Amino acid sequence: MDFNFTxxxxxxxxxxxxxxxxxxxxxxxxxxxxxxxxWRADYWKAFAEELGILGAPFSxxxxxxxxxxxxxxxxxxxxxxALVIEPYLGTVVIGGGFLKYSGHAxxxxxxxxxIGGEIITAFAYAEPQGRYNLADLKTTAKKxxxxxxxxxxxxxxxxxxxxxxxxxxxxxxxSQREASGVSVFLVDKASAGIVxxxxxxxxxxxxxxxxxxxxxIPADALIGVEGAGLPLIEKVVDEAIAAxxxxxxxxMRRMHENTLEYARQxxxxxxxxxxxxxxxxxxxxxxxxxxxxLSMTYMATLKxxxxxxxxxxxxxxxxxxxxxxxxxxxxxAIQIHGGMGMTDELAVGHYFKRATMxxxxxxxxxxxxxxxxxxxxxxxx
Amino acid sequence: xxxxxxxxxxxFRDEVRAFIAAHYPDSLRGxxxxxxxxxxxxxxxxxxVLAAKGWVNPAWPTSEGGPGWxxxxxxxxxxxxxxxxxxxxxxxxxxxVGPVIYTFGTPEQKQRFLPxxxxxxxxxxxxxxxxxxxxDLASLKTKAERFTDPxxxxxxxxxxxQKTWTTMAQYADxxxxxxxxxxxxxxxxxxxxxxxNMKTPGITVRPIIxxxxxxxxxxxxxxxxxxxxxxxxxxxxxxxxxxxxxLAHERSGIAGVARSKRGIERIRQxxxxxxxxxxxxxxxxxxxxxxxxxxxxxxxxxxxxxLRTLAAESAGKGPGPESSVLKIKGTxxxxxxxxxxxxxxxxxxxxxxxxxxxxxxxxxxIGPDYAHRTAPSYFxxxxxxxxxxxxxxxxxxxxxxxxxx
Numbered sequence: 001m002d003f004n005f006t007x008x009x010x011x012x013x014x015x016x017x018x019x020x021x022x023x024x025x026x027x028x029x030x031x032x033x034x035x036x037x038x039w040r041a042d043y044w045k046a047f048a049e050e051l052g053i054l055g056a057p058f059s060x061x062x063x064x065x066x067x068x069x070x071x072x073x074x075x076x077x078x079x080x081x082a083l084v085i086e087p088y089l090g091t092v093v094i095g096g097g098f099l100k101y102s103g104h105a106x107x108x109x110x111x112x113x114x115i116g117g118e119i120i121t122a123f124a125y126a127e128p129q130g131r132y133n134l135a136d137l138k139t140t141a142k143k144x145x146x147x148x149x150x151x152x153x154x155x156x157x158x159x160x161x162x163x164x165x166x167x168x169x170x171x172x173x174x175s176q177r178e179a180s181g182v183s184v185f186l187v188d189k190a191s192a193g194i195v196x197x198x199x200x201x202x203x204x205x206x207x208x209x210x211x212x213x214x215x216x217i218p219a220d221a222l223i224g225v226e227g228a229g230l231p232l233i234e235k236v237v238d239e240a241i242a243a244x245x246x247x248x249x250x251x252m253r254r255m256h257e258n259t260l261e262y263a264r265q266x267x268x269x270x271x272x273x274x275x276x277x278x279x280x281x282x283x284x285x286x287x288x289x290x291x292x293x294l295s296m297t298y299m300a301t302l303k304x305x306x307x308x309x310x311x312x313x314x315x316x317x318x319x320x321x322x323x324x325x326x327x328x329x330x331x332x333a334i335q336i337h338g339g340m341g342m343t344d345e346l347a348v349g350h351y352f353k354r355a356t357m358x359x360x361x362x363x364x365x366x367x368x369x370x371x372x373x374x375x376x377x378x379x380x381x
Numbered sequence: 382x383x384x385x386x387x388x389x390x391x392x393f394r395d396e397v398r399a400f401i402a403a404h405y406p407d408s409l410r411g412x413x414x415x416x417x418x419x420x421x422x423x424x425x426x427x428x429x430v431l432a433a434k435g436w437v438n439p440a441w442p443t444s445e446g447g448p449g450w451x452x453x454x455x456x457x458x459x460x461x462x463x464x465x466x467x468x469x470x471x472x473x474x475x476x477x478v479g480p481v482i483y484t485f486g487t488p489e490q491k492q493r494f495l496p497x498x499x500x501x502x503x504x505x506x507x508x509x510x511x512x513x514x515x516x517d518l519a520s521l522k523t524k525a526e527r528f529t530d531p532x533x534x535x536x537x538x539x540x541x542x543q544k545t546w547t548t549m550a551q552y553a554d555x556x557x558x559x560x561x562x563x564x565x566x567x568x569x570x571x572x573x574x575x576x577x578n579m580k581t582p583g584i585t586v587r588p589i590i591x592x593x594x595x596x597x598x599x600x601x602x603x604x605x606x607x608x609x610x611x612x613x614x615x616x617x618x619x620x621x622x623x624x625x626x627x628l629a630h631e632r633s634g635i636a637g638v639a640r641s642k643r644g645i646e647r648i649r650q651x652x653x654x655x656x657x658x659x660x661x662x663x664x665x666x667x668x669x670x671x672x673x674x675x676x677x678x679x680x681x682x683x684x685x686x687x688l689r690t691l692a693a694e695s696a697g698k699g700p701g702p703e704s705s706v707l708k709i710k711g712t713x714x715x716x717x718x719x720x721x722x723x724x725x726x727x728x729x730x731x732x733x734x735x736x737x738x739x740x741x742x743x744x745x746x747i748g749p750d751y752a753h754r755t756a757p758s759y760f761x762x763x764x765x766x767x768x769x770x771x772x773x774x775x776x777x778x779x780x781x782x783x784x785x786x
Contacts, residue, residue, distance in 0.1 A: 126728045128748065133658040155748065156728040177660055197745040201731040202593075202756040209745055268517035278773055327720075334763045338515055338771065339546050339598075342764050344590040353592065353760065356723075357731055364724060366668040367658060 003298060005074070008065070013074045015051055020082040026347045029083055033204040039162055044086050048117030054092055055115035058100065062111045069239060073246040073301045080250020083347075083354055085205050087120060087159035093243045095121025097236040098167055098184060102223045110186070121186070122163035123240075124154035124210050125233070132363040134169070134233050136177045139212065141170040141185060146219045148172070150187065150212040160208035161198040163189050168212070173227050182230045184223040191215050203354040231308060238315040239304055241362045245297040248322045248358045251351045252290045255333040258348045259283060262337050273336070282332050289325035296321040313375040316368035323365040326355040386453070394457050397436075401465045404430050409468055418595060421504065421552040424471050428501040431470065437499060438475050445483040445491075446499060452695040456688070463639030471549065473505035474498040478557045481574065481623050485615040494555075494576065508544040508558035508577070508601060509624070516774050518559070519569045519621065523603060525560035527610065527617075536610040538562070538575065540583075540603045546768065550586050550599040553579050558603075563618050574620035576612040583607070591764070593757030594735040628770065629704065635769060636711035638684045644718035645677060651725045651751050663725055672724075676717055683710045702782035705775035712765035712772060719759040726752035733757075 005013070023043070032040050048054045056071035058064020065071070072093050079088060096114050099107045113119030130136030139152025150170060160166065166187045174181020187194075193215035196208040224232045260283060263274035273279055300318035303311055330352040334341035341348055359365070386394070406426045412419060431437035439455045441447025450458065462469075479498050482490055497503040514521040523542025530537055540560055550556065556577050563571030577584070583606040589598045615623055652664035652673070663669050687707055723730045729748030733756075747753075766772040780786045 128729075129656050129660075131656060131658050131663075131727050133660075136658070136660065156731050158731075195745070197747060199747055200733045202733045202760075203731070207731065209747055211745065267513075268515060268520070276773075278776075331763065334592075335766060335771075338767050339510070339764075342591045342598075342767065344592065344594070349592045349760070353756075356756070356759070360724070360727070360730065366666070366724075370658075370668070 005070075009067070009070060009074055012053065012056060012065075012067070012071060013078060016053055016075060016078045017081075019046070019051055020078060020084065024082045024084065026083075026350070029085065029204070029350075032085060033200070037162070038200060038206040039085055039087075041162075044120070045117050047086065047088070048115065054088075054117060057092065058096060058111055058115065062100070062108055063115050064111070069242060069301050069304045072239070072243045073297065076243040076246040077250040077253075077297075080247035080252075080354075081254050083204065083251065083350055087122065087162060089240060089243055089247070090122045090159040090163070091120050094123045094236055094240050095119070095165070095167055095186075097239050098186070098223050098232065101232060101235065102184075104186075104223055105220065119165060120159070120163050121165045121167050122157050122160040122208075124157045124160070124166045125169045125237075126155045126157075128153060128155045132367040133177060134237060135179055135182055135230055137169060137171050137182060138176060139168070139170040141168075141172050141183055141217075143172070144216065148185070148217050148219075148221065150185070150193075150215040150217060152212050154210040154212075156201075156207050157210050158201070158205055158207045160189075160196060160210055161206045165189055166194075166210065167223070169229065169233060179230050181227050182233065183226050184229040184233060185217060185221040186223050187215070187217055187221055191217060201357065203357040204350065234308065234312065237362055238311055241315050241319050242297065242300045242304060244358050244361055245293070245300060245318050245322045248326050248355060249290065249294050249297050251355045251358070252286075252293060252325060252329045255329050255348055255351045255355070256283070256286045256290050258346075258351075259286065259333045259336050262340070262348075266338075279336055282336065286329045286332050289329050293322050293325045309375055309379070313372060316363075316372040316375070319363060319368040320365050320372065323359045323368070326359050330355040386457070390453055390457060393454050394461065397458055397461050398465075400434065400436075401461060401467060404434070405465060405467055406430065411466070412468060419468055421549075423468060425501050425504075427468055428470055432500045437470060437501075438479065440476070441479065441483070445479075445495065452691040456691055459639045460642075463643045466643060471504070473507050473548070473553075473557075474503060477507060477627050478505050478576070481557070481614060481627050484626060485574075485623050489611070490576075490614065503554045504549070504552050506547050506550040506553035506556045506579075506601075508547060508556045510546045511543060512545055516771055518624070519572070521559055521561060521572070523558065523560045524564065525562050525573060525575060525608070527562070530607075538573075538608045538610065538613070540575070540577065540606040540608055542603050544601040544603070545598075546589070547586075547599045547601045548597055550579075550601050551588065551596070555579060556584075556601065557614075559620050559624055562620075566618060569621045571618055572620040572624070573617050574614045574623040575608055576614065577603075577606060577608050581606050581608065592760035594733075595757070595761060629701075635704075636683055636687045636707040637715055638680065638687055638711070641680050641683075641711070641714045641718050644715070644722070645673065645680065647751070648673060648718065648721050648725055651722065654749065654751075655725055655727060669721075669725070672721060676714065676721060679710075679717070680714050683707070683714055686710070702778050705770075705778045705783075708769065709766075709772050709775050712762075715765055716759075716762050719755070719762050723755040723759045726755040729753075730756045 053075055055064035056067045056075055060066045075088060091114055096111055099111050127138055141148040141150050166189055168185045168187050170183055171181050172183040193213045195211040198208045201207050264272055266273050296318040300314045303314035333348050334352055337348055340346055409423055435448050438447050439450050439458055443449040482494050511521050525538035525540045527538055556579055558575045558577055559572050560575050561571050562573040583604040585602040587600040588596045590596055653662050655663040657663045657666040729752035732747045734753050
């Protein structure tokens with residue numbers, strides 16, 4: 001039993017934290033969000049070259065730093081604390097995750113492109129009708145000569161406006177919600193027939209509606225095994241969920257800190273509001289929520305390499321915890337900040353918005369409760 | 382005890398329903414349902430229709446030009462407006478300063494302000510909160526010093542200070558302000574209630590942008606603003622009496638039962654269109670269905686608590702500290718409505734639609750229309766448990782005034 005970080009892991013955290021401290025102030029982030037592109041391409045370059053964090057979770061023979069999911073957790077927690085909008089999740093955790101496990105002939109080269117900052121991926125999986133069911137797919141990939149032709153509509157593809165490539169889930173067979181017949185493709189975003197509509201999201205990111213209209217892709221766009229992609233998707237999505245749990249913990253931690261600070265300096269009725277017991281207890285409950293969330297994030301991250309059943313159960317349990325805690329901590333933070341918490345000027349509201357989106361990302365509390373019930377209770381019955 | 386409406390009440394319901402159907406401005410139809418932001422003209426369009434009919438001020442006594450409705454009729458009116466998704470009437474003139482003026486004002490003040498308040502010619506805003514005076518409103522610092530202007534020999538107040546969270550001040554013609562006229566008195570005893578024309582030199586309005594990107598509230602800065610003494614309502618240093626009276630009026634109606642009912646109705650509609658993970662509608666999802674049921678039950682309890690309050694009111698008991706219950710539960714239900722709506726929207730709760738750059742193919746829709754404002758609404762209504770006396774303050778009021786603790 002050991003919950004300590006290695007020296008390399010602590011160094012990774014310190015390096016990123018100090019970069020974000022220096023360069024990723026709330027005002028800087030706000031300017032990025034409002035800019036035409038919506039992000040800082042130069043920061044992405046710095047992540048790749050100056051900090052080297054884009055290689056954090058890859059083994060050394062893939063050109064990485066020799067880390068694993070723990071490194072993703074560290075990076076994402078720091079990203080949560082600074083509300084980083086650049087697409088580490090979509091590119092390193094998800095794009096890199098798929099490639100890592102795919103056995104793809106060019107996986108090493110492509111991962112090299114991710115580590116170097118040249119390849120940026122966005123995950124085109126959700127569809128307007130499918131809610132959180134990863135197999136509910138109407139998008140099709142039909143065999144055409146040696147390659148495939150893609151048709152379909154992907155909803156709210158986070159980070160797509162910045163991406164060079166899209167990771168696309170599509171049906172090569174089976175019916176709409178069937179587990180088999182699902183395949184994964186890595187598609188050059190510049191391919192003919194891809195139509196996008198780009199927009200900001202409420203938490204300061206960018207996303208696109210992505211339409212595939214007879215998009216021809218080569219045979220080697222296939223990631224993993226044709227028609228048997230769902231287990232791989234579930235594995236990578238579970239890793240992504242563990243990563244956003246860590247991001248959520250970072251955001252919650254900051255909301256709690258900001259709230260304590262505000263309550264200590266805000267005076268009403270001749271006293272700091274931090275001295276009012278009703279608010280003290282609320283701030284204690286926030287603290288308990290952050291600690292429980294951190295514990296569940298550790299638990300889920302450390303179980304990512306266990307059996308699919310144990311991994312899924314751990315991840316869904318963590319997501320339920322983080323979803324509930326994000327709501328509690330966020331709402332309490334706004335309430336204790338009073339009117340100030342409602343303003344666009346203060347960071348706390350922006351953490352609240354990101355935390356709210358994390359609640360629903362890759363499945364709501366209900367979705368993951370149901371998944372957990374199925375794996376833990378139904379399976380034992 | 383009986384829950385039935387009388388034949389007269391039913392006839393009244395038919396009358397107001399027909400009136401709304403015939404006279405609600407076409408330009409406003411659907412705006413409330415879509416959660417669109419409303420302009421000053423939008424608000425005034427409906428206000429003027431109601432004012433012409435004599436229905437803009439349901440709670441005013443007939444002696445002050447009110448329609449003389451019973452509390453049951455007022456309840457029916459609220460229900461019918463919500464059912465028809467009408468926009469609201471701005472509360473600052475009709476529900477707040479109007480009753481203060483007819484209760485505490487002189488005949489001259491009533492004549493000067495009430496007709497224009499009713500017909501919509503004066504748009505009021507409320508100058509209560511200050512950066513250092515929120516929950517602890519009585520600690521307000523904006524000061525008003527009395528002086529005689531040698532130029533005309535008349536008495537004025539010179540007002541200096543800052544108000545904040547001033548809703549819709551960007552549109553306002555007048556502001557009603559609590560100001561400190563006696564810095565040496567006990568904090569609640571040195572306050573006066575002033576009406577200030579927003580065009581007076583020395584007033585600056587600065588927008589505050591809130592979480593959903595809205596511009597609803599403002600800072601109002603007052604720098605050497607000269608206010609005629611006759612614009613003071615009630616006695617000097619007795620403004621807190623007006624303030625307490627007004628807070629009680631602000632709380633009545635804050636339960637928002639009819640609006641929450643409509644909100645739940647919208648969620649049910651969304652959930653019959655939205656599909657769950659299994660391809661069935663979301664309303665068939667047992668977990669989601671249960672949450673809707675729980676919310677409806679919570680709202681029903683609130684509704685009957687409000688009806689009991691209304692009945693007590695019509696028996697001559699004014700809104701007392703029990704109205705804090707309505708404020709607490711009403712805002713909790715409103716907030717829960719927006720939580721469920723955002724949840725129902727799924728992935729399409731994320732897109733943000735306010736003035737975004739229209740890259741790519743604009744002809745492609747971004748999810749269903751009903752999803753567009755679910756997240757901003759959820760963020761926006763967090764304010765309801767903060768404003769009008771935070772819910773913590775309301776609980777203190779109940780503890781002290783109702784439970785005697």
